[in-house]
Amino acid sequence: MKHQQSYDNETKAALYLVPTPIGNLEDMTYRAVRLLQEVDIIFAEDTRQTRKLCSHFDISVSLDSYHEHNKETKGDKILGLLQEGRQVALVSDAGTPLVSDPGKEVVRRAAGENIPIISLPGANAAVTALTASGLGGGPFYFHGFLPRKKKDRQTLLEELTTIQAPLIFYESPHRLKEMIAHLADIWEKREVVLAREMTKKYEEIIRGTLSELAEYLHEENVKGECCVIVEGADPETEPRVQWWETLSAVDHVQVHIDNGMSSKEAIKETAKERGVPKREIYAVYHDL
Structure with a gap:
C-alpha cells in the first residue's frame, strides 16, 4: 500500500493536474492561476493554446509539450524533473487533464515513484x-469519444445498452450527425441532450429524443465541441441484451480469440455464454 500525504512533502516535488477553462476565461480559479505561476514548468497538450492562457494571466513559467504523440519521451522528462524535486503542472487544451485527454501514463508512473499527484x-x-441537461442528479456514466468505425461503435453501444444511468459522450461537429444517427438506430425513443460550446458566447442546449435530434441534424449543421447526454436504460421497457446477441457463433468465438483465448478456450466460453453444447459451437466453427 502507498499512502500519499499531499501537503506533507519534504522534497516539495509534486505533479499538479490543473484544469483550464473550456471557453470562458473567467472560469480559471485563483488557485489554478497561482500554481501555474509558482511551478517550475508547465507541460501542455498544445503549447500555442496554453501560451495564450499564460499571457492573459501573466504566467511566465516555461512551457513544454506533452501529448499523445510524445507522451513516452516527455513522460521520461517529467519523471526526471520530479525526481530532482521540481514542481510540474500538466494542463490540457481545455478542461480537466486526463478526462479524454493525455496524462494517464505519467500519472501512473509518478504514483509508482511515490511522488504526490495533486489534482485541482x-x-x-x-x-x-x-x-x-435535466438528466442529471444521480449516477452517470462518462465515456468520452466513441470509436470512429461503425462496427466498433456498434459493439460498444450494445455493451452500454443496459446501463441505467445517463450516458455522456464527446463528439466533434463533423462526426456528430453520423454518431447521432447511429444512436437513434439503437435507442430511438430515449431522451437526449446536445450541449455545444459550453460556457462560450454561442452556448446552446438542445433537448428531445434521439430520433428527433437525428432529424434535426439532418437539416441543420452545428459548430463547436459537443457533449451528448443520453437517457439511461429503462429496465422495464429495455430487457437486458447480451453483448454477443447480434454476432454469429463464429464471430462470437473470434471475439474471444482476439482477446487472447485459444480457439479451444474460445469455443468453450462461447458455448457457455450461449447456453448450448460445446460440440455445437465446435461444429459450426470448424465447418468453415
Whole structure:
C-alpha cells in the first residue's frame, strides 16, 4: 500500500493536474492561476493554446509539450524533473487533464515513484453539460469519444445498452450527425441532450429524443465541441441484451480469440455464454 500525504512533502516535488477553462476565461480559479505561476514548468497538450492562457494571466513559467504523440519521451522528462524535486503542472487544451485527454501514463508512473499527484477542481465539459441537461442528479456514466468505425461503435453501444444511468459522450461537429444517427438506430425513443460550446458566447442546449435530434441534424449543421447526454436504460421497457446477441457463433468465438483465448478456450466460453453444447459451437466453427 502507498499512502500519499499531499501537503506533507519534504522534497516539495509534486505533479499538479490543473484544469483550464473550456471557453470562458473567467472560469480559471485563483488557485489554478497561482500554481501555474509558482511551478517550475508547465507541460501542455498544445503549447500555442496554453501560451495564450499564460499571457492573459501573466504566467511566465516555461512551457513544454506533452501529448499523445510524445507522451513516452516527455513522460521520461517529467519523471526526471520530479525526481530532482521540481514542481510540474500538466494542463490540457481545455478542461480537466486526463478526462479524454493525455496524462494517464505519467500519472501512473509518478504514483509508482511515490511522488504526490495533486489534482485541482475546475472546468469540465461533461459535468457542466450534465448539470444543465435535466438528466442529471444521480449516477452517470462518462465515456468520452466513441470509436470512429461503425462496427466498433456498434459493439460498444450494445455493451452500454443496459446501463441505467445517463450516458455522456464527446463528439466533434463533423462526426456528430453520423454518431447521432447511429444512436437513434439503437435507442430511438430515449431522451437526449446536445450541449455545444459550453460556457462560450454561442452556448446552446438542445433537448428531445434521439430520433428527433437525428432529424434535426439532418437539416441543420452545428459548430463547436459537443457533449451528448443520453437517457439511461429503462429496465422495464429495455430487457437486458447480451453483448454477443447480434454476432454469429463464429464471430462470437473470434471475439474471444482476439482477446487472447485459444480457439479451444474460445469455443468453450462461447458455448457457455450461449447456453448450448460445446460440440455445437465446435461444429459450426470448424465447418468453415
